[in-house]
Amino acid sequence: MKIAGFGVEEWLNVWEKSATYDIAQSTVSSMTMHEILNLDGKGGQSFYQMLDEQKMNYGWIEGSPEFKKEVAKLYDDIDPENILQTNGATGANHLALYSLIEPGDHVISEYPSYQQLYDIPKSLGAEVDFWHIKEDADWYPDIEELKQLIRPNTKMICLNNANNPTGTLLSRDFLEQVVEIAKSVNAYVLVDEVYLPLDHPENFASIVDLYDKGIATNSLSKTYSTPGIRVGWTASNSDLADLFRKYRDYTMICAGVFNDLLAVCVLQHKEQVLARNRKIVLNNLEILKEWVAQEPKVSVVLPQAVSTSFIKLDISGDTEDFCVRLLKEKGVLLVPGNRFDMPKHARLGYCTDEATLKEGLKRLSVFLHQEN
Template identity: 40%
Template sequence: MKIKTFKVEQWMNDYENDAVYNLGETCIDSMTLGELIELSGQNPEKYLAALKDKRMTYSHIYGSPELLNGISGLYRDILPSHVIPAHGAVGANHQVIISMIEPKDNMVSVMPTYQQHYSIPESIGAEVRILQLTPEKRFLPDLDLLRSLVDENTKMITINNPDNPTGSWIPEDVMMEIVEIARSVNAYILSDEVYRGISEDGSYMVSIADLYEKGISVGSMSKIFSLAGLRMGWIASRSQEVIDACRKRRDYDTISCGVLDDLFASLALANKEKIFERNSKILLKNRAILDQWVNETPEVSYIKPVAGTTALVYYKKDMPSYELCIKLLKDKGVLFTPGSCFEMEGCVRIGYAFDSKTLREGLDKFTELLREI
C-alpha cells in the first residue's frame, strides 16, 4: 500500500528543532507532570513516589473505568461503552478510516484539514471528493456543494471541527444540516474534534456524537489538555457497527494503550474544569495578541479564528509558502507551517497557544521579514 508523504508532520519533523520562536506548535502550553498532579490537589513528590509500585503490565485492554468515564463526560449522550481509547488522535483517525472504508466506497473530506482524512482513504483505493473551505464563507462548509458531492456510494463525510488550520467552528444549526445530508445517503460523519472543548464564551461545544446516530468523534489529550506526551486519544460513537469494527481492527494495531498514559489521562479528565480554566486564559489572551498584530500589519490578513489553537494567515508577497517559511526560519528563527502542507498557497499556519512573549516576538520577526522582502 502506497501513501503520500504526510506534509505537515514531515515539515515539523524536519524543522521544529531549529526554531527559536516555535509558532508551529499547536498544543496549548504543555504541562509538566508536576503541574498536572498539583492541579489535581495532590503532592507531586508523594504521588510520583507511590508510582514505583505500579506494575508495568498491559493496561485495561479497552481502557480503565476511570478513563472511559472521564472521556464519556466530555459528551452529552456518550456512555463509557461508546468509547475506544487509541494511540493519540492520529491512531483514532487511522483506526476509523481503515476499519470502515473500502476501495468501492467514496468519501467526502473538507480541505484544508489534517491530511489523514484524505490520504489514508486514497491509499486504500477509495474515491475522495474534496469539499473546499474558503475564506469567503469563513471556512465553513458550503452545504450546496456538499449535497452535490454525496451519492449512494458515499460511505463517510469527514470534517475537522474546530478546523485545523483555520480555527473555524461549525455552528450547531449548520452541523444539523450536514447530518441531514449524511442521513440522506446513509453515510457516517467522522469529526476530528481534537481542538474541541474550550469555547470563547465558556459554553458547551456540541459534538457530532451528540447530534447523529452515525456520528464518530475523535478526540485526544494533546491539544486542549496540554498533554501531547501521553499519546492518548479516543473514538466515541453511538454506532455499534463502528465500535465493533474498530475493536476488531484494534487487536491488530493497538491491543491496549499504555498503563501510565491511561493513569495520567484519567487524572486530567477528572480535573478537566481546572485545566480548561488554565488553558482558556492562555487561548483568549494570545488570540487577542494575534488579532491585534493582524490588524496592525497591512502585509497580512486572515479570518479570525473562533476556536482551536491555530490560524491561517495570508501574506501579501509573491513567494511560495514553503520558500517563505524556510527563509523565515533561517533569517529570523521563526517556525510557521507552510500553507502548502494543507494544499493551499499564499498563507501560513500559525499556532498561538503557548507563552505570550514567544508569540509577540515571533510575530514581530515575521513583520520584519515581510518588510525586508
C-alpha cells in the same frame, strides 16, 4: 498500499527543533509533568507512590474504567463502554477509517483539514472528493456543494471540527444539515474533534450527540495540552465500537499503563486545565488581533478561540521558501500554507508562551517588510 507524504508532519519533523520562536504548533502550550501532577494540589507525591507499586503490564486494554467514565462525560449521552482508548487522535482516526473504508467506497472530506482524513481513505482504495472550505465564507464549506457531492454509495463524510489549520468552528445548525445529507444515503460522519473553542465551549456540538452513525475522534493533545501522553479515543454507537474493537486488536492492544494514569489525572481535573487554557488562548488571541490590525502585509479570518490560525501573507515569492528563510534568518517557525494546498497563507499557532508569540510576531513583521 501507497500513501502521500504527510505535508505538515514532514515539515515539522525537519524544522521544529531548529526554531527559536516556534509559532507553528497547534497545541495550547503543553503542560509540564510538574503542572499535571499539581492539578490535584498534592504535588505528585501520591501519584508517584501509586506508580511505584504499579505493574507495567498491559493494563486496561480499552482504557481504564475511570478513563472511559471521564471521557463519556464530555458527551450528552454516550455509554462509557463505547469509548475506546487509542494512540492519540491520530490512532483514533486511523482506527475508524481502517475499520470502515473499503476499495470502491466514496468518501467526502472537508479540504483542507487534517491530512489523515483524506489520504488514509485514498490509500484504502476509496474515491475521495474534496469539500472545499472558503476563505470568503469565514472558512466554511458550502452546504449546497455537499448536496452536489453526495452519492448513493457515499460511505463517509470526514470533517475536522474545529478545523486545522483555520480554527473555524462549524455550528450545530450546520452540522445538523450535514447529518441530514448523510442520512439520505446512510453514510457515516467522522469528525475529528481535537480542537474545542475555549471561550464558549457550549457552542461546540459533538457529532455523536447529533447522529447515530456519527463517529467522534479526540485526544488530550490540543485542548488539554498533553500531546506527550499520546492518549486519544473514539466515541461511537455500540455496533461501531464492536467493529473498532476487532481492528484495534490488530493495531495497538493498549495505550500503556503510565499513559492511562496521566490521562485520567488530566481528565479528572479538566476544569482547571480548561481554565488555564482559556486564559492562554484569550490573552494570545488579543495579541494576535492587535498585531494583525497594525500589520498591512497580513490578514486573517480569526479563529474561534481555537488554538490554531491561518494567516494570509502579502508576499510575492514561493511560500515554502519564505518560511524556510524566515526560520533561518529570524528563528521563527510557521507552517507554510502550501502544506495545506493553500500558498500565500501560513498556519500560525498562537497559543505558545506570550514572550515567544510576541517576539515571533515582531520578527515576522521585520522579515515581511525587509523581503517584500
